[in-house]
Amino acid sequence: MDALHILAKLGIFAAMLVTLTAAVMVVTLRNIFHCALALILVLLGVAAAYISLKAEFFAVIQILLYVGAIMTLVIFAIMLTSRIGDKTILQNNRQGLISFALLGLFNVFFTGAVLKTSWNLNPAAMAANVDAGVLGAAFMNEYVFPFEIISVVLIVALVGAIILGRADQ
Amino acid sequence: MFGFGVLKGMSVTLWNFILSYIYPKKGITTVQYPEKKKEVEERFRNFPFLVYDGTPDNMRCVACDICAKECPPKCIYIIPEKDAQGRIQKKPATFDIDYAICMNCGICEEVCPFDAIFMDHEYELSEYDRLSDLMYPKEKLLKPVEHFMKIRPTDCGAIEAQRAAKGIKGRAAQVQSAPAATVKPAETQQNPPANA
Amino acid sequence: MEASDTIFVAFKKAILGFLQGFLPDWTVVIVSILISITAIAIFGPVTMMYLTWLERKVVGRIQNRYGPNRVGIFGLLQPIADGVKMLTKEDIVPQAADKVTHFLAPVIVVIPALLVFSVLPFGKGMAAVNLNVGLLFFLAISTMSTIAIFMGSWGSRNKFSLLGGMRAVAQMVSYEIPMVMSVVPVILVTGSLSTVSIVEAQLGGKWFVFTPWGFFAAIVFFLCGVAEVNRTPFDLPEGESEIIAGFHTEYSGMKFALFYMAEFMSAFAISGLTATLFFGGWDGPFLPSWVWFLIKAYAMIFIMIWFRGTLPRLRVDQLMGFAWKLLLPFALLNIFVAALWQLLPAPKNLIVAGAAEAVVLVVIFVAARKDSPQKRTYIFAD
Amino acid sequence: MNAIPLSYYVVFSGLLFSIGLYGVLVRRNVIGILMSIELIVNAANINLVAFSRYVAVKPETGQIFAAFVIVLAAAAAAVGLAIVLCVYRNRRTIYSDEINLLKF
Numbered sequence: 001m002d003a004l005h006i007l008a009k010l011g012i013f014a015a016m017l018v019t020l021t022a023a024v025m026v027v028t029l030r031n032i033f034h035c036a037l038a039l040i041l042v043l044l045g046v047a048a049a050y051i052s053l054k055a056e057f058f059a060v061i062q063i064l065l066y067v068g069a070i071m072t073l074v075i076f077a078i079m080l081t082s083r084i085g086d087k088t089i090l091q092n093n094r095q096g097l098i099s100f101a102l103l104g105l106f107n108v109f110f111t112g113a114v115l116k117t118s119w120n121l122n123p124a125a126m127a128a129n130v131d132a133g134v135l136g137a138a139f140m141n142e143y144v145f146p147f148e149i150i151s152v153v154l155i156v157a158l159v160g161a162i163i164l165g166r167a168d169q
Numbered sequence: 170m171f172g173f174g175v176l177k178g179m180s181v182t183l184w185n186f187i188l189s190y191i192y193p194k195k196g197i198t199t200v201q202y203p204e205k206k207k208e209v210e211e212r213f214r215n216f217p218f219l220v221y222d223g224t225p226d227n228m229r230c231v232a233c234d235i236c237a238k239e240c241p242p243k244c245i246y247i248i249p250e251k252d253a254q255g256r257i258q259k260k261p262a263t264f265d266i267d268y269a270i271c272m273n274c275g276i277c278e279e280v281c282p283f284d285a286i287f288m289d290h291e292y293e294l295s296e297y298d299r300l301s302d303l304m305y306p307k308e309k310l311l312k313p314v315e316h317f318m319k320i321r322p323t324d325c326g327a328i329e330a331q332r333a334a335k336g337i338k339g340r341a342a343q344v345q346s347a348p349a350a351t352v353k354p355a356e357t358q359q360n361p362p363a364n365a
Numbered sequence: 366m367e368a369s370d371t372i373f374v375a376f377k378k379a380i381l382g383f384l385q386g387f388l389p390d391w392t393v394v395i396v397s398i399l400i401s402i403t404a405i406a407i408f409g410p411v412t413m414m415y416l417t418w419l420e421r422k423v424v425g426r427i428q429n430r431y432g433p434n435r436v437g438i439f440g441l442l443q444p445i446a447d448g449v450k451m452l453t454k455e456d457i458v459p460q461a462a463d464k465v466t467h468f469l470a471p472v473i474v475v476i477p478a479l480l481v482f483s484v485l486p487f488g489k490g491m492a493a494v495n496l497n498v499g500l501l502f503f504l505a506i507s508t509m510s511t512i513a514i515f516m517g518s519w520g521s522r523n524k525f526s527l528l529g530g531m532r533a534v535a536q537m538v539s540y541e542i543p544m545v546m547s548v549v550p551v552i553l554v555t556g557s558l559s560t561v562s563i564v565e566a567q568l569g570g571k572w573f574v575f576t577p578w579g580f581f582a583a584i585v586f587f588l589c590g591v592a593e594v595n596r597t598p599f600d601l602p603e604g605e606s607e608i609i610a611g612f613h614t615e616y617s618g619m620k621f622a623l624f625y626m627a628e629f630m631s632a633f634a635i636s637g638l639t640a641t642l643f644f645g646g647w648d649g650p651f652l653p654s655w656v657w658f659l660i661k662a663y664a665m666i667f668i669m670i671w672f673r674g675t676l677p678r679l680r681v682d683q684l685m686g687f688a689w690k691l692l693l694p695f696a697l698l699n700i701f702v703a704a705l706w707q708l709l710p711a712p713k714n715l716i717v718a719g720a721a722e723a724v725v726l727v728v729i730f731v732a733a734r735k736d737s738p739q740k741r742t743y744i745f746a747d
Numbered sequence: 748m749n750a751i752p753l754s755y756y757v758v759f760s761g762l763l764f765s766i767g768l769y770g771v772l773v774r775r776n777v778i779g780i781l782m783s784i785e786l787i788v789n790a791a792n793i794n795l796v797a798f799s800r801y802v803a804v805k806p807e808t809g810q811i812f813a814a815f816v817i818v819l820a821a822a823a824a825a826v827g828l829a830i831v832l833c834v835y836r837n838r839r840t841i842y843s844d845e846i847n848l849l850k851f
């Protein structure tokens with residue numbers, strides 16, 4: 001095991017750890033704006049995970065779309081709905097403990113099962129180099145129908161969001 | 170048309186930029202202050218100064234106190250000289266101008282009947298202490314008429330010409346030609362002016 | 366010419382060769398990464414310092430005055446003097462500010478500004494990282510500065526900075542789309558996203574700016590770049606005259622210097638990218654490759670500073686109208702013209718693409734005529 | 748880089764998913780809930796991309812689905828936030844337990 005690989009693996013584990021802690025912060029922080037920043041950190045951590053899966057194009061798409069577009073939307077929403085300086089009252093409702101226990105239980109079983117199953121790895125897939133060209137070709141050839149439907153969905157969402165968001169004159 | 174106004178504006182600034190390199194005299198207007206100083210215009214007026222002909226003690230001012238009365242911020246302070254018998258002489262013993270208060274309006278220059286006080290061109294007068302250093306006594310205010318001629322040739326020339334025409338002489342000439350105490354004004358008319 | 370062309374690459378190889386002797390091979394890889402990192406970490410701030418100097422000199426010369434010439438020979442030490450001043454200034458944090466966000470904003474605004482340097486091809490073989498998604502990486506990382514600017518304005522709990530922040534986010538989001546669209550023709554023609562292969566596609570003087578679609582795509586890209594970097598005439602977020610200093614009102618001392626540094630470094634990065642995409646990166650006849658890249662990047666920077674010396678600030682609605690109603694449709698139509706140019710054989714494509722481009726221009730001008738400012742009619746003045 | 752076994756990624760996305768679900772169940776602020784939904788969507792994406800790298804017959808299928816999921820998440824976020832704005836405009840509050848009247 002080359003030392004460089006160990007370093008790389010350590011890096012990826014560190015990124016995963018940071019992502020998980022940031023995810024916990026998203027869920028528990030009182031100030032909603034700090035939650036949004038933690039979410040950005042999570043998204044970057046997920047992008048790092050994609051890079052470790054040799055999907056660079058996808059990592060960049062994730063940063064461009066999520067951090068660039070969706071987070072700006074979320075931040076605008078936060079700004080429009082929270083009054084500056086209002087004291088952040090209790091953010092969690094009463095069902096905190098129960099859901100934590102249930103989810104903890106689920107996780108224990110889930111990780112146990114996952115670690116035991118042996119995935120039938122496909123070495124061909126591991127070596128394949130999926131770059132923008134391959135994805136583009138797939139979008140245009142095999143998946144052209146969902147590609148068009150998605151653009152229709154986006155237009156509908158756009159128009160809907162504008163009409164809902166617009167202050168009714 | 171759309172966007173051509175921008176291009177016109179840009180060409181003006183580009184031309185200015187190039188002009189400042191190829192023809193700096195016309196392109197650059199800044200004067201590098203400490204090294205080179207900008208020539209002030211002739212009618213530029215800064216703080217007043219007293220004029221004397223020849224030697225400092227025969228100054229033109231006769232302590233008539235008109236300028237002190239006229240001065241809006243009241244920054245001129247005159248005490249006339251007294252001779253042995255206590256009679257008031259036509260010469261100021263102390264003549265103070267507080268440069269910190271003076272607003273260099275030039276009214277003293279206009280009202281002075283004896284052409285004794287004029288506005289100077291000197292502007293580098295900064296001091297460390299406002300109260301004492303900027304209070305100019307008579308000695309610091311006195312400047313020869315040549316200085317006045319140098320900084321304001323046209324005005325000085327006109328005033329000298331007037332004085333010559335009316336035959337007003339400097340204080341020294343009056344003393345020599347009239348040893349008697351009382352000097353009849355008519356007699357002083359004919360004598361030529363002491364120095365143009 | 367060959368030696369001077371890759372002087373830096375040879376220098377790096379020499380260091381690695383020397384270290385090869387007694388270091389295990391994996392540390393040599395890390396050392397090579399560290400060398401390029403230090404190169405960028407030194408190049409970034411130094412360019413920023415001398416961009417501030419260049420800007421003050423050029424804007425001075427435009428306004429018939431000298432610009433800084435007291436500190437150092439031609440005022441060359443002025444940036445260092447500014448730096449020291451910024452360091453020694455007291456760093457005030459507003460009492461009601463949201464401490465965490467207020468502190469984090471300048472840090473996070475500098476990270477993307479430096480990260481994007483890793484993708485720029487400074488010379489032959491001198492791109493720090495030859496990412497095969499380099500161009501998209503550049504655009505994605507430059508959106509991060511939007512978030513950082515908004516953190517700065519939201520964190521300082523100040524009405525003016527919040528206004529500045531809102532304007533900044535709205536402007537950067539609406540200028541990002543025409544920017545990405547104007548880059549699509551370049552990707553379409555070169556067939557790859559990596560900045561290094563884009564430059565290789567333009568070698569030998571075949572720069573994209575000489576093609577009909579390339580010229581207008583370069584204009585659209587450059588304008589969007591200027592808007593992305595919040596420089597005049599799009600500097601509404603820090604509109605000094607109306608909202609004090611926009612998002613960095615509550616910053617002083619070193620934090621303000623970081624915002625300032627981020628702005629200039631991203632300005633250089635945008636001009637570097639414009640040079641790479643449309644003006645053939647480091648392609649040039651005699652001088653070494655990295656000199657050509659710097660010449661072109663500084664030419665772009667000169668144009669940005671020239672804008673600053675001339676153009677007044679846009680109103681918010683003009684700013685938005687310009688992005689959505691003029692640049693975006695133009696960039697989209699440009700993609701079709703580029704496709705036409707790409708598909709037709711050599712001689713015909715120039716004529717057809719040129720004609721298509723002319724039609725596109727006429728359509729855009731006619732469509733934009735309604736809301737372009739009419740000739741002012743003065744009622745009282747003659 | 749394929750030294751990392753697939754199960755690490757699956758566990759990682761499982762954890763992310765459960766944190767997101769916890770957020771949805773617990774947060775009172777509606778925007779907090781929307782953010783947790785983003786977490787859940789990201790967890791799903793990681794699984795898709797991980798499986799397309801390790802197991803899939805054609806390697807790009809997972810990534811294409813993940814791309815569709817990102818686009819849909821963007822659309823959902825846009826509409827969700829528009830609804831949040833409407834609710835805030837009418838009810839002056841965005842705390843989920845205070846929005847409990849269907850028709851008023």
